[in-house]
Amino acid sequence: MKRFTDLYQALDNTNRTNEKIAAMRAYFDDAPPADAAWAVYFLSGRRPKRLLSALLLRRWAAEVAGIPEWLQEESYHAVGDSAEAAALLLPPANAASERPLHEWVTEGIVPLRELDEAGQRAAVVEAWGRLDDAQRYLFNKLITGGFRVGVSQRLLTRALAESAALPDTLIAHRLMGAWEPTPEFYEMLTHPERQAEEVAGRPYPFFLAYPLEAAPETLGDVAEWQVEWKWDGIRAQLIRRDGEIFLWSRGEELVTERYPEVVEAAAALPDCVLDGELLAWDFDADRPQPFAALQQRIGRKNLTRKTLAGTPVILLAYDLLEWAGEDWRARPLVERRAQLETALAAAAGSWLRLSAVVEAATWADLASLRETSRERGVEGFMIKRRTSPYRVGRKRGDWWKWKIDPFSVDAVLIYAQRGSGRRAGLYTDYTFALWTGEPGDPARELVPFAKAYSGLTDAEIREVDRFVRTHTTERFGPVRSVTPQLVMEIAFEAIQASNRHKSGVAVRFPRILRLRDDKSIEEADTLDHLKSLID
Amino acid sequence: MLLTLTDHGLFCAAGDFFIDPWRPVGRAVITHAHADHARVGSSAYLCAAPGAGVLRLRAGAAAPIETQPYGSRTTINGVTVSFHPAGHILGSAQVRVAHGGEVWVVSGDYKTDPDPTCASFEPVTCDTFITEATFGLPIYRWPPQAEVFKTIDDWWRANQRAGRASVLFAYALGKAQRVLAGIDASIGPLFVHGAVDRLNDAYRAAGVSLPDCVYVGDAPEDVDWSQALIVAPPSAQGTPWLRRFGDQSAAFASGWMRVRGRRRRRAVDRGFVLSDHVDWPGLLSAIAASGAQRVLVTHGYTATVVRYLREKGLDAYELATPYADEPGEEDDTIA
Ligand SMILES: [Zn+2]
Ligand SMILES: [Zn+2]
Secondary structure, three states: OHHHHHHHHHHHOOOOHHHHHHHHHHHHHHOOHHHHHHHHHHHOOOOOOOOOOHHHHHHHHHHHHOOOHHHHHHHHHHHOOHHHHHHHHOOOOOOOOOOOHHHHHHHHHHHHHHOOHHHHHHHHHHHHHHOOHHHHHHHHHHHOOOOOOOOOHHHHHHHHHHHHOOOHHHHHHHHOOOOOOOHHHHHHHHOOOOOHHHOOOOOOOOEEOEEOOOOHHHHOOHHHEEEEEOOOOEEEEEEEEOOEEEEEEOOOOEOHHHOHHHHHHHOOOOOEEEEEEEEEEEOOOOEEOOHHHHHHHHHOOOOOHHHHHHOOEEEEEEEEEEEOOEEOOOOOHHHHHHHHHHHHHHHOOOOEEEOOEEOOOOHHHHHHHHOOHHHHOOOEEEEEEOOOOOOOEEOOOOEEEEEOOOEEEEEEEEEEEEEOHHHEOOEEEEEEEEEOOOOOOOOOOEEEEEEEOOOOOHHHHHHHHHHHHHOEEEEEOOEEEEOOOOEEEEEEOEEEEOOOOOOOEEEEOOEEEEEOOOOOHHHOOEHHHHHOOOO | OOOEEEOOEEEEOOOOEEEOOOOOOOEEEOOOOOOOOOOOOOOEEEEEHHHHHHHHHHHOOOOOEEEEOOOOEEEEOOEEEEEEEOOOOOOOEEEEEEEOOEEEEEOOOOOOOOOOOOOOOOOOOOOEEEEEEOOOOOOOOOOOHHHHHHHHHHHHHHHHHHOOEEEEEOOOOOHHHHHHHHOOOOOOOEEEOHHHHHHHHHHHHOOOOOOOOEEHHHOOOOOOHHHOEEEEOHHHOOOHHHHHHOOEEEEEEOHHHHOHHHHHHOOOOEEEOOOOOOOHHHHHHHHHHHOOOEEEEEEEOHHHHHHHHHHOOOEEEEOOOOOOOOOOHHHHHHO
16 A cells, blocks of 8 residues: 555656656556556546445544544535545554555455444544555545546556556557456556457447637648537447447446447447447437436436337447457548448448538538537537547547537626635635526526536636635535625536426536626526527 | 734733734834734834844834843833744744733744744743634644655755756745755755845844855856755746746645645645644644633634634633634735
């Protein structure tokens, strides 16, 4: 655990990419495979399920330190993170634990699940007694399911590749899909030769697009690009190999069971691997249903006939990564596309479709077509270089997403709550309201419609923080209600009628576009205006 | 009441003087020379003898400053006044005020950890103790100083190996000198920002020994910044002044660095937990050592500390000062 704690601190202490890679590489060069496997597991963002509640952890730490409950709560609010607050509240530590990481995980952490609350408390307090400050913090993060470290999959892949002297792409491929953090897995991950068991259901890493911020004309000749609609569904990879079918979502989750209609249609495919989008489809209108419909279906435990009929899901395929057992990712997009069309010819039908290519002679034509995105239920365009290979991860240059501008309204800040992590102690989580009537209506009120956390600069956050502290009208728990005075422009991606919300609408991905210091609250938008945006 | 709060600050009616007034007054008794305690414009100042030099820099060349050695008593209009080391910065003092059988101690800012650049905190018994509460939460417990200075030394050496200058932000009065006195000066050359340089001179004039360091403005043309440690005030962060050092690693020395979120928000590479204010255990032990029946709490987590003390059976109150209701971002720089 000491080595891993040092690695965590080294990663936390730098924003420099090469230093992060060097720190991980040094770790992998040095750590025994049993520990390294767990390190890969944690660094790749996998976490054991939360074993106990963060609140309990804080309470136990406070009890050990002889601190009353209310003071524990106040301390937590100043820290903004339970695992950290618990570590800071504990009495001084003696020495660091030399026990290896895998032993801590398998003997000290995972078994907590089997214990009742009293047993968990005893085990956690005993563990604290053996760990130093930094280790306690990590341990707390791990058992509350909150472990995070600022390392991308790409950096981890590079560090492992450097340590094993293997190509990045091979490591990236081996890291995909389902695996257990065993020493055997780590040996396989870093093994110089390709292993037989790698092939079966293992997906390829997804190639992700960059948002296009410049004008599309900067991309040059439109003829060099393949343009498709940008679908608002779930990115997925369909694998058809040796008579078996696997469906993976971008979250590296095996979702084969959830979409029986897609899997059934895929049975008619020859051996290949397809990249595409899962969408809840409206067959009458021949367009996607809102994303919320797909989300609801994901939330269902059991797929009833009614769900399958009401929210049918299709796969819109847009790329082909493997054909007849051969990796096609290095071939140019035009070739892959042609092969994709051939492959789908055998199986195309209602559930497995080709994502159409949008033809246009100029960027200007595309720009006006893009204006129809909302009525088509899409988010704009994907623009892909016809000669591009299928790369790994988010790379600039070949794939761009040209999204439509979000909706926006001017809304009034009415509640604020303190943030966590980097923003601990600052009021950063805001609730915004809109008017129930037009200006001049004496009976009109402000009704909350959305919460937003992000979008302001650090300087602006401090400004709003000061405003909140000096304009508090009421406190309830961690939330303060403030004098309605600040107007901000709030953007969101989609809007839907909802009877679960007081405002009568639900918006998707609300975020702050900017402070509107130039506007008084009288000039903020009305709920009716917001509702008029529902199509 | 021996001391009361007016719109000018803490006032002793019997002696007709103020302690750390925030507006100009006739006679100001000063705990220490930080800006929030020593304001310009009063007609007469009284401070502990070692603090005269740094107070002079704050109050101006013409300000009438009288001094008093630590521990020796003087009377102002029949009220006995004496200064006792607060361990906060050079010349910082707890002010003991005694009159009519009643003894008050105004701690100003203080810390109980030792500091080679100033006299160590000495508990003074009293009836009423006025304490600060900047770090009045149990999460604030300072790690052993030797450990912190070792971490700073290690960071400096690692930067040297990586060919990067080490820029350490520390409050110019007190923290900067404590850092300079605590690090291993044999590692490489030391440079300081002008604001720090001026105060270093005042410290040296008062007999505090500091390692040799060069004012950045006097650095030779061909200086190799990558081997250097540069100490600058937090206000220098993000300014063009830093460009001359080329590739650099930035760090911040403050008690606030105990919390990871604060550390990251500071947008520096490293945060070192080093404070000139008292931590939670030190606060409780100082209050106990004062033997006071009544404790007035000001500056920081006042409500929290008051509630805690009351639950422990002490007669405690908040003393309202013109500071924010709870510590916010702006406090980061002076702690
Ligand atoms: Zn001070
Ligand atoms: Zn102060």
